[in-house]
Amino acid sequence: MALEFSQESEARVKEVLDEYYNVESTVIPVLFIAADQFGAIDGEVCVLVAKRLGLDRMHVETVASFYTMVPKKPQGRYHIQVCRTLSCAMAGAPRLADHLHRKLGVEPGEITADGKFSYEEVECLAMCGTAPAMIVNKTNYENLTPEKIDQILDRLE
Ligand code: FES
Known part of the structure; x- marks a missing residue:
């Protein structure tokens, strides 16, 4: 049908x-x-x-x-897109992706067991001047570090 x-x-x-x-x-x-x-x-x-x-x-x-913001697979309640393009990569994006991988315990594109989070690595999010950057649902986050990611995710209910 x-x-x-x-x-x-x-x-x-x-x-x-x-x-x-x-x-x-x-x-x-x-x-x-x-x-x-x-x-x-x-x-x-x-x-x-x-x-x-x-x-x-x-x-x-x-x-x-x-458009990377159009979801092609089911996502967690909070979907995290981490930029991996040049400016972000040079500013430490691979470290952020590794951190998310360890913190959430899932692979890119997977959803955490509680359905709360999913993440993926994407191309430029147009925040190159304040790299490294990510988007959680529709909110932008810039100048990230693993510690800032922890603070951001810990605030999400
Ligand atoms: S390279 Fe990451 S936002 Fe442009």
Whole structure:
């Protein structure tokens, strides 16, 4: 059976469509709505989004695959994206990734047993001037050290 948006998701999609002038600009916000409902974006969800927006499936899949913030796999309640690109790598990002790996006890892309955290290493998050950087859900963190990561994660409920 083909996927469908829930009533709540459909209401959110309508709000987005009302807000944006150009339907192509709604792809990312609608993908986020779909991710909230389905947990991640796969080919089937892209078909649903494309159908709902009247766009080509390939267009939606291209957008989904390009942007690292569009979840391709289920994530923990707090999803951590650690930058591994040059500026962050030179400022100690590999040490941060190792620290997260040890602290959370899971591999990149996996979810902790309590469902609270997941993490992945991603390309540039556009905070190169204050590297190393990470994003937790939609919050940016910069000038990181392992100690700062501990403080940030310990504050999350
Ligand atoms: S290189 Fe890490 S934010 Fe740009």
